[in-house]
């Protein structure tokens with residue numbers, strides 16, 4: 001097999017594992033495939049794989065124009081990846097078509113169908129690049145769970161969800177940002193969008209532990225809460241890989257970091273090491289947390305569908321299976337209830353999800369407040385530099401649908417700051 005064909009065959013296998021078996025790019029079976037390749041080939045693999053997933057609804061719409069018969073899973077995935085390369089990434093069609101035909105022979109598909117359809121698509125690639133999808137083209141589970149969005153919000157999502165993410169970074173303090181070696185689009189005195197997104201993790205100041213990568217939306221809530229004093233006892237119940245905890249640790253606050261996942265705790269520890277933070281770390285299921293311990297501020301960055309991060313995690317729409325909303329919703333509510341017991345009177349729970357879907361956000365807060373009349377919604381106190389982003393907070397709740405600020409993409413996110421009054 002020639003090199004281009006071998007790499008593309010591995011891309012096909014990765015996409016197939018995600019589509020059919022709900023793998024993520026972090027699964028060991030996928031890591032094993034990727035690790036066989038050289039560094040420059042790995043970035044090619046990620047480029048094609050991620051964009052094939054991001055743009056698969058566009059590619060399927062193109063396929064419908066050219067192929068009327070029902071496609072088998074392998075055919076569909078091979079064609080989605082080839083269309084992404086030819087139409088959207090503008091690769092040389094000759095190499096893509098040849099490799100796809102050879103792969104189709106090995107997978108015992110119809111090479112003639114692959115060849116003819118890709119040649120016809122390549123001929124019209126300039127026009128096809130502008131193909132538009134609309135809300136009705138999105139997965140049924142998503143449409144059903146977002147009926148409460150306004151027409152404008154739906155439009156905003158359709159226009160944004162398939163775009164490449166931008167990279168937002170957060171510095172330990174103002175001085176570190178002021179000394180940063182590169183240009184940056186500032187979002188606050190300690191944060192901004194990287195202009196040069198290449199080789200992020202080999203930048204000198206990153207290795208020195210001056211900053212971490214954290215989406216603007218997920219940075220915004222903690223950056224806009226005033227903590228009354230330095231002696232509060234914080235618990236980050238779902239802390240890994242660490243962004244929110246780093247925000248607190250960089251303010252010298254006393255935070256206990258917990259996460260249920262052993263694998264993610266390892267990532268958290270390596271991040272803490274680089275950033276030179278040394279907090280208490282626990283590896284417990286938050287649902288079984290020791291009820292005798294009390295805290296003044298509990299952060300629940302809850303497990304969720306992660307739909308707000310679809311640009312970074314495009315497998316959410318690509319894979320065959322919808323999120324397990326029943327399981328997630330009961331875990332989210334149990335986490336809130338548990339936090340309520342662990343909290344001192346006068347303390348706060350900051351409930352957050354990288355989702356804007358009603359059942360993971362507003363419904364959870366409303367249910368919790370119905371069952372706990374000793375809690376109310378506390379406000380965010382926008383810093384002066386945050387006033388230009390005030391549209392992100394409505395009725396004291398922060399909500400974003402994947403959006404753009406300062407010409408850069410930000411994730412969809414939700415945050416509610418709940419206060420225990422008695």
Ligand SMILES: C[S@@+](CC[C@H](N)C(=O)[O-])C[C@H]1O[C@@H](n2cnc3c(N)ncnc32)[C@H](O)[C@@H]1O
Pocket residue numbers: 237238239240241242243244245258259260261264284285286287301302303304
């Ligand atoms: C959205 S992520 C947290 C992101 C993190 N706060 C940050 O800023 O980087 C959700 C986390 O919840 C953890 N988790 C899931 N179920 C849990 C449970 N029952 N108890 C504690 N942590 C749990 C997952 O392992 C995952 O790391």
